Amino acid sequence: MAETALIDVGVLFATVAVAGLVANRLDQSVIPFYIVAGILLSPYVLGSLDLPALLGTGAVPHGEALALSGESEFVHLGAELGIVFLLFFLGLEFNLDRLLDARERIGKAGTVDLAINFGIGLLLGYALFGAFVPAFFVAGIVYISSSAIITKSLLDLGWIANDEADPMLGTLVYEDLFIAVYLAVAAALAVGGGDLGAAARSIGLAIGFILALLLLVSLGTAWFQRSLDTDTNEFVVLRAIGITVLIAGAALALGVSEAVAAFFVGMAFSSTDHVHDLERLLEPVRDTFAAIFFFWIGLETDPRLFLGVAGLVAVAAALTTPSKLVSGYLGGRIYGLDERRSLRVGLGMTTRGEFSLIIASVALAGADAALAEVAGTIYAFAVGYVLVMSVLGTSLMGYSDRIESVVVPRLESPRGGAAPTDD
């Protein structure tokens, strides 16, 4: 791994900060901007520019010396911490009792969403790669909506006060639970490569680890409660990070997904009295490292690969935008919403983001020689796909007024137009 100088870290954070500023000005989600900033500073773009020649002076270092490398230790570890904290928060929000209260509606809407979108992803992946493992990765990437972007958009647009927020957030919870299990299997599949026997062994290990964690979570509540019983914010933050990163790191050392481990640690804390403090204190920590994660995703992306996957991204976007619209619409109907609000649920759920990228990085990190080339393609596909879907999804939500005024009358009078449902 390459060394990272302090100036590199400074460049990283300054770039991310500027990217965030630009995103904010343009009223867009920050995630695609962080990724693009990463791409621009990567060895593939900045590294290939011959700055001295462009400027006609030898005083400026050559491009390669300026570019940040995704291989550099700090950025890579920062990105990994980003994954850990993103999943930790998922677990933290994941209150089993609350979920059980609404299990019927969440279960139905979530299953419709899973069946339609994961199903289409599997078919698409299999049609393109002709094998199960890559199809499994593509399915995960196109299935999971972005909790981060969608929740933020709900708040920005004020939809949070409306009825459509319930099915959207409920379905996101279902997806999040699914993704925790999915990541465990995906990490095992990636390590096992194409060999199903090896994959089965690592899946066995992963499931064993999950069961051990579940046991720890259910028996250890008192311990997790005591572990943070302290008055100073400093100790709460340090202890929470200490516990989370230690367990996640141990999981990774054992060959199990660190993200899944972090999810369960978050779940363990969700039943303590400290949830509020943790959310308040660790949110900035999560956002800082999540920004590094998205930036790192960009650094690792060779934009030339986009040319190779552009067609694939286009096909996937063309297939999975309508599929989320339909599954979201049906989810809204399951929640008893009218046509207009159900349509909004569909518009809102089309955004894909952080989890698709986490899946892609799992695929890339675990891939051995047998899978390396396919994993590279899947990775480039995921980045391109997320760039398209995050911007498209936020725009669909932003322009929902106009879309509603066109679509809703047709939904309401099925005989009058090409309505996709029988309602």
Place this chain on the structure above:
Amino acid sequence: MAIYESDLPGVGKKFEVELDGEERLIIVTHNTGKREVFLKPDADADGEKLFEVSDRLARTIGTILEGAYFQPVQTERVETMLSDETFIEWYGVSEDAELAGRTLAEARVRERTGVSIVAIQRDDEVVPAPSPDTVIEAGDTLVVVGDREDCREFETLLGTVDEP
């Protein structure tokens, strides 16, 4: 009147209050403590955001609405609340006050009333941490910390001309 409560995973909680007629008031309590308040003309309409406030301000507004919170504005003295039951107050020392001319040690203010004199303002100067042998003079402004009852006790001490 009906109130609907629902969870917003990742955000917080939502309360929907039926007002007179069709109107509904929506209060979103964020995990961070922030409150957003929306108004919907009827159950099917989109919420229109009225305002958002911090946790602390929301509690104050809440107690005012409840009718429990009343803090009259008094012009004759300055009073600042440190917490619900602890105040910082500023008291002037008059010519005939019993305390005038005594040192803090002689005045035994803390023993007699429970309040602490944390600073003394004298003309343009401030004595930030008066020692036991600091002399209180007529015309001083005493900065005092204590709970409501102790402060009242101190007022009577200032007001009464002498005390055996």
